[in-house]
Amino acid sequence: GQxxxxxxxxxxxxxxxxxxxxxxxxxxxxxxxxxxxxxGEAPTFLSYNVLxxxxxxxxxxxFLSRSKGYSYLLLKELQMKDxxxxxxxxxxxxxxxxxxxxxxxxxxx
Amino acid sequence: xxxxxxxxxxxxLKTGQSMxxxxxxxxxxxxMYWYRQDPGMGLRLIHYSVGEGTTAKGEVPDGYNVSxxxxxxxxxxxxxxxxxxxxxxxxxxxxxxxxGDNTGELFFGEGSRLTVL
Numbered sequence: 001g002q003x004x005x006x007x008x009x010x011x012x013x014x015x016x017x018x019x020x021x022x023x024x025x026x027x028x029x030x031x032x033x034x035x036x037x038x039x040g041e042a043p044t045f046l047s048y049n050v051l052x053x054x055x056x057x058x059x060x061x062x063f064l065s066r067s068k069g070y071s072y073l074l075l076k077e078l079q080m081k082d083x084x085x086x087x088x089x090x091x092x093x094x095x096x097x098x099x100x101x102x103x104x105x106x107x108x109x
Numbered sequence: 110x111x112x113x114x115x116x117x118x119x120x121x122l123k124t125g126q127s128m129x130x131x132x133x134x135x136x137x138x139x140x141m142y143w144y145r146q147d148p149g150m151g152l153r154l155i156h157y158s159v160g161e162g163t164t165a166k167g168e169v170p171d172g173y174n175v176s177x178x179x180x181x182x183x184x185x186x187x188x189x190x191x192x193x194x195x196x197x198x199x200x201x202x203x204x205x206x207x208x209g210d211n212t213g214e215l216f217f218g219e220g221s222r223l224t225v226l
Contacts, residue, residue: 004151033213042113042199042217043152087151091213096167099151 002026004100006088011106012078020073020086020103028093034062034073035087037102043087047073075105083107111135115200115218122190122225130185130221132200140203141183142167142215143175145196152199158183190225197222 003025012018024032031050035043049055049064049071061074073086085102092098113134122128132141139160144152154167156175164175172194174186183202187194201215 008149031213035215040220042219043215044217045214048213089151089213095213096154097152097213097215099153101149101151 002092002098004088004090004098006086006100006103008101009104009106011108014078014080014107014109016078017074017076018078018105020075020105022071022073022088022100024069024071024088024090024098026090026092026098029066030091030093030095032062032064032071033089033091033097034071035089036084037087038084046086078107080107080109113200113202113216113218115198115221117221118219119222120224122187122223124191124225126190128187128190130198130200132183132185132218133181134202134216135181136202136204136216137180138202138216139180139205141177142201142203143173143183143185144199144201145169146199146220147196155185192225195223195225
C-alpha cells in the first residue's frame with residue numbers, strides 16, 4: 001500500500017527553528033511536495049523536491065532523501081503567521097499525489 | 110484574477126438529497142481535481158480531469174459524479190447524499206508540465222463545507 005507519515009502536531013516558539021519530518025512508501029516516485037494550510041483555508045504550494053538534497057526558499061527549506069523515503073520541511077525565524085498545518089505529498093508512478101494527514105504547527109510567543 | 114472559485118461555500122443536506130458543487134478556474138489550466146478532506150486524514154482524490162470533456166476516477170469516487178463540459182469548469186455531483194459524505198470539498202487545478210504530465214503544483218479553491226444530516 002501507499003503511505004505518508006508525518007507527526008500530527010508540533011509546538012515551537014516564535015523566532016526559533018522547527019523541522020517537520022515526512023516519511024513515505026509509495027508506488028513509484030515523481031517528486032515530493034509540501035503545502036501550507038491555514039485553518040479554514042485552502043492549501044497553498046510551498047516546495048517541490050525530486051532530487052536528493054536541500055531546496056531553500058527564504059525562511060523555508062525542504063530536504064529529500066529518496067533512498068530513505070524521507071523528507072523534512074525546515075522553518076527558520078518562526079513567525080506567528082506560520083501557525084498552520086503542513087501537508088506532505090508524494091507524486092506516485094501514475095503522477096497522482098498521495099497526501100499525508102498533515103502536521104499542525106502551533107507557534108507560541 | 111480570481112484563481113479557483115468554488116460554490117457554494119457551505120451547504121446542509123438531508124440524507125438522500127442531491128446537489129452539485131461548482132468549480133471555476135480562470136488560469137486556463139488543463140488539469141482539475143476534486144478532493145475531500147476529513148479530520149485526521151490526508152486529502153483524498155475523488156475524481157479528476159486532464160482536459161475538457163475528459164474525467165477519471167480517483168481514490169474515492171463512489172457516490173459522486175463529475176463533468177467537465179468546459180475547460181474552466183469542473184462540476185461535482187452527489188447523487189444521493191449520505192452522512193459519510195459530510196466533509197470539506199476542495200477543487201484544485203494545475204497546468205501541465207513541459208512533458209504534458211502533472212506538475213503537482215496545485216491551485217486550490219477555498220473549499221466547500223458540506224454537512225449531510
